[in-house]
Amino acid sequence: MSFQSKHTDRMYVVMGIVLLISLTFLGRLFYVQVIDKSYQLSADNNVLRYETEFPARGRIYDRDGRLLVYNEAAYDLMIIPRQATSIDTTELCRILNISKEDFIRKMDKAKAYSWRKPTIFEKQISTITYAELQEKLYRFSGFFVQKRTLRKYPEPVAAHLLGYVGEASQTKLDEDPYYKRGDYVGISGLEKSYETELRGQKGVKVIMVDVFNRPKGSYKEGKYDTVAVAGKTLHASIDAELQAYGELLMQNKTGGIVALEPSTGEILALVSAPSFDPNLLVGRVRSDNYRMLQADTLKPLFNRALMSEQNPPGSTFKLINALIGQQVGVLNENTTYRCPRGYVSGSFRMGCHDHRSPLNLRESIQHSCNAYYGNVFRNIIDHTGKPWEGFAIWRKHVVSFGLGTKFNTDLPIEYAGIVPTNEFYDKHYGKNHWKSLTIISMAIGQGELGTTPLQLANMTAAIANRGYYYPPHLVTAIDDEPIKNRFTEKQFTTIDPKYFEPVIDGMAMVFEQGGTGYRSRHDSIVMCGKTGTAQNPHGEDHSIFICFAPKDDPKIALAVFVENGGGGSKYAAPIASLMVEKYLTDTVARPNLEKPILEANLIDPSKNVAP
Amino acid sequence: MREQRSIFDGIDWVMVGLFLILVFMGWINIYAAVFNEEHQSILDSTQRYGKQLFFIVFAIFVGLVIMLIDGKFFSTFALPIYGLTMLLLVVVLFTARDVAGARSWIDIGAFKLQPSEFAKYATSLALASYLSTINIRMDELKTKLVATLILVIPAGLILLQNDTGSMLVFGAFALVMYREGLSGNFLLFGLAMAVLFIFALLFTPLTMLIILGSIGLVVFLFQRRKTWKLGLSIGAVLMVLMGFVYSVDYIFNEVLEPHQQVRINVLLGKEDDPKGAGYNVNQSKIAIGSGGFTGKGFLKGTQTKYDFVPEQTTDFIFCTVGEEWGFLGTFVVITLFAALILRILFIAERQRSAFTRIYGYCVASIFLFHFMINIGMTIGLMPVIGIPLPFFSYGGSSLLGFTILLFTFIKLDGYRLQQLR
Numbered sequence A: 001m002s003f004q005s006k007h008t009d010r011m012y013v014v015m016g017i018v019l020l021i022s023l024t025f026l027g028r029l030f031y032v033q034v035i036d037k038s039y040q041l042s043a044d045n046n047v048l049r050y051e052t053e054f055p056a057r058g059r060i061y062d063r064d065g066r067l068l069v070y071n072e073a074a075y076d077l078m079i080i081p082r083q084a085t086s087i088d089t090t091e092l093c094r095i096l097n098i099s100k101e102d103f104i105r106k107m108d109k110a111k112a113y114s115w116r117k118p119t120i121f122e123k124q125i126s127t128i129t130y131a132e133l134q135e136k137l138y139r140f141s142g143f144f145v146q147k148r149t150l151r152k153y154p155e156p157v158a159a160h161l162l163g164y165v166g167e168a169s170q171t172k173l174d175e176d177p178y179y180k181r182g183d184y185v186g187i188s189g190l191e192k193s194y195e196t197e198l199r200g201q202k203g204v205k206v207i208m209v210d211v212f213n214r215p216k217g218s219y220k221e222g223k224y225d226t227v228a229v230a231g232k233t234l235h236a237s238i239d240a241e242l243q244a245y246g247e248l249l250m251q252n253k254t255g256g257i258v259a260l261e262p263s264t265g266e267i268l269a270l271v272s273a274p275s276f277d278p279n280l281l282v283g284r285v286r287s288d289n290y291r292m293l294q295a296d297t298l299k300p301l302f303n304r305a306l307m308s309e310q311n312p313p314g315s316t317f318k319l320i321n322a323l324i325g326q327q328v329g330v331l332n333e334n335t336t337y338r339c340p341r342g343y344v345s346g347s348f349r350m351g352c353h354d355h356r357s358p359l360n361l362r363e364s365i366q367h368s369c370n371a372y373y374g375n376v377f378r379n380i381i382d383h384t385g386k387p388w389e390g391f392a393i394w395r396k397h398v399v400s401f402g403l404g405t406k407f408n409t410d411l412p413i414e415y416a417g418i419v420p421t422n423e424f425y426d427k428h429y430g431k432n433h434w435k436s437l438t439i440i441s442m443a444i445g446q447g448e449l450g451t452t453p454l455q456l457a458n459m460t461a462a463i464a465n466r467g468y469y470y471p472p473h474l475v476t477a478i479d480d481e482p483i484k485n486r487f488t489e490k491q492f493t494t495i496d497p498k499y500f501e502p503v504i505d506g507m508a509m510v511f512e513q514g515g516t517g518y519r520s521r522h523d524s525i526v527m528c529g530k531t532g533t534a535q536n537p538h539g540e541d542h543s544i545f546i547c548f549a550p551k552d553d554p555k556i557a558l559a560v561f562v563e564n565g566g567g568g569s570k571y572a573a574p575i576a577s578l579m580v581e582k583y584l585t586d587t588v589a590r591p592n593l594e595k596p597i598l599e600a601n602l603i604d605p606s607k608n609v610a611p
Numbered sequence B: 001m002r003e004q005r006s007i008f009d010g011i012d013w014v015m016v017g018l019f020l021i022l023v024f025m026g027w028i029n030i031y032a033a034v035f036n037e038e039h040q041s042i043l044d045s046t047q048r049y050g051k052q053l054f055f056i057v058f059a060i061f062v063g064l065v066i067m068l069i070d071g072k073f074f075s076t077f078a079l080p081i082y083g084l085t086m087l088l089l090v091v092v093l094f095t096a097r098d099v100a101g102a103r104s105w106i107d108i109g110a111f112k113l114q115p116s117e118f119a120k121y122a123t124s125l126a127l128a129s130y131l132s133t134i135n136i137r138m139d140e141l142k143t144k145l146v147a148t149l150i151l152v153i154p155a156g157l158i159l160l161q162n163d164t165g166s167m168l169v170f171g172a173f174a175l176v177m178y179r180e181g182l183s184g185n186f187l188l189f190g191l192a193m194a195v196l197f198i199f200a201l202l203f204t205p206l207t208m209l210i211i212l213g214s215i216g217l218v219v220f221l222f223q224r225r226k227t228w229k230l231g232l233s234i235g236a237v238l239m240v241l242m243g244f245v246y247s248v249d250y251i252f253n254e255v256l257e258p259h260q261q262v263r264i265n266v267l268l269g270k271e272d273d274p275k276g277a278g279y280n281v282n283q284s285k286i287a288i289g290s291g292g293f294t295g296k297g298f299l300k301g302t303q304t305k306y307d308f309v310p311e312q313t314t315d316f317i318f319c320t321v322g323e324e325w326g327f328l329g330t331f332v333v334i335t336l337f338a339a340l341i342l343r344i345l346f347i348a349e350r351q352r353s354a355f356t357r358i359y360g361y362c363v364a365s366i367f368l369f370h371f372m373i374n375i376g377m378t379i380g381l382m383p384v385i386g387i388p389l390p391f392f393s394y395g396g397s398s399l400l401g402f403t404i405l406l407f408t409f410i411k412l413d414g415y416r417l418q419q420l421r
């Protein structure tokens, strides 16, 4: 049983290691705890207080350097319940102008959250209260004032695209440790998509305070302090005046306007009506106002310009069919079709209105002839002899204009719209068991198609550019550094530039005698446009107009969408034309066109004065 | 007297005493770390100190049960216990929920069990059992391979649970193998690789090539006979070392998560980030340093109480000792740990049974590793690897695991004396 172990001397090596580690630790601890006095606090049991320094959130300017969003200082009274002992409650209540019951309620709430962590006791106290409190703060141990900033909007416009900030939700706190309870975070719009740039970087100041809550100076000469870094400045592409004018034109209506600069894809205006004053969602009044806006049946918080995707593009889509028809070789600028007040095939009939017949490509756009596009569309779909093949080719061209897809613009929420796929029809009618006539409503932009105003505006920009676009976006520079990313990469459509000319000629003729936009023409600006009507199974049709100008050097391309506005020429065309005039001439000199629009009320028809 | 053998016969009361003192001190500090005005009763079961007290009572009970087990049980059933524990580790992989990114807990009713704490125990038994087999010699290749396999299986399974800290503990067994005859060169080689590893992290592969190349050149030049063969073998060694450097570089950049990279960079002094990854360590140092020589006094600590130090009841419990009891407190704790480990080693060496001796070395190595990493981390000498301080840190599984480890050894030691009678 006895067993003589070898290597017994190795015991000493192992024991030596144990002693070496222990002595190293003791040496280090002796240094940290006894020799290095900098770690020690004075004997009267001082406390370190970690004060967060909140950086100023970045400002936002418009394309002409007008200030859209800035910050205003605000002060939160903070409490650490554990330190709040034997304070003069009456005096504090007097300064804050609250009742003793309020005081107890707030205190209980703070205690329920944590005894040791700072909690907001009173939000956003006034500057006067702050001044008085600051002097006497040493008498209220456990209380201190935290400087914050609040967003301010000098002009009450563009609420949807600017978005708003609010306290970080529990979800946000859980997923990103940067945020602490009570921190502000961008919740929608640019405030959300550029949150990391705008927020800057919080700083921390470690200061020593004595038992009376009096600051005793910086801890270890600020070795553990970090400096707050201010948020970056955003330069937005919007034109605040144009934006405000767009919102004015859309008053008492629902719908959206999106205006782009075709040469860059920059968004000049993005209107969603009804809108609201962005200052409503700031500070102490925010939650009440938010509830009010949320309860509104007109859904003012819903960004129609980006999110309204169920509505078909109507006749504006004929332009796309005209371009695809030429590209696949079933149409040229001289092709003429007769229009017997509609498109007829066997027992099928798609009605049209009264106009001259036969007409060529340019005239078909000017008069928005349904029969013409019934023929064009069927020829496109059937040009290979197999409708499903023709459809796939057609779809590829449609999508190249940005329809049915997201641009991933720099706003947080954007919908893709709908361009149906082969699979969709296969599922409905059976594999390849459908024909061009089955889906003919898309010839005139109705049926299964769905487009957002943003997509229509981009489609217009692509036409204005004769075959390419830049993805629409809102921010052009961050801290004077111009953006260089996917928004500055040209996206080409699949249509040859030469096929755009006849279509654009037709769009210019829309504003000529007999055209659908004649009433909205401008004497000196050559505009190109197209009316559209989105069929609405729930009520009055929606009025659509797309437009760009000037014809040869496009500076602005836009889409106007007015819910329940009837035909495109009625509301949408004048609004688009006025927007173009405003942007290109800085003023509006057509009161006869403007006044009826401003007076129109589509929300409360009893007050409506038809233009 | 001879017939009436008490279970306490032959017990080493020094180890039992050290155990009781450490557990009590641990509990006192957990109480101090969570103490607040709202919950003052020490038995409050909603608070961590209340729960820990329950764990302590339970652990002592388990210790008593171990005393009742026959001494032959552990060596006889070492391998079945090992197999069963490995099975449990596999089960955990498939059933456990994610807790802070790691999947290592099993729910048993209201209690959560962490099998990795018991894997150390099972591995110690298995290793002791294997190495104490007659005719096993450490200098044989087969022995090294089998012994390594016994460690690698649980280490690998624990790594799969994402519990890197517990996995590293298995490295401690190298010390056991050294004691049993593994050439010291292996330890030195391991140390050299660790140094090379740190250098590889500090410098770019190109710099490393220049450094290692120059060393190789110097070695070559100082050889009296500069043959082709010598040059080639130096070149080959250089290639192998550079391969290692490149794989470290690759693992660091491609395999490690960004937060792990930052942690390592902060420790190496490449990044100074007192509010980010260095936050825990800085706060922990402030807490310990502010304790001074005599400490701020029981329940008077401010740094640990104000939640500045994260995980203050588990991985950073030593901060509370440092802050409230000062250097006197930390001195006592370090001394107690050193005394316990040395006592275990001393007693292991007086065993006649190789199984008990090897098992004792396993226990000592595990305690030493936890002690070194945990305290080293709180004073900024070691990377932040989340492993508990034995008997101090809050947590039922770890307390139970350490208690079983220690009391099995106490039992085995006592059994030796009982046999003598």
Ligand SMILES: [Zn+2]
Residues within 6 Å of the ligand: A339, A341, A342, A352, A353, A355, A368, A369, A370, A371, A372
């Ligand atoms: Zn017609």
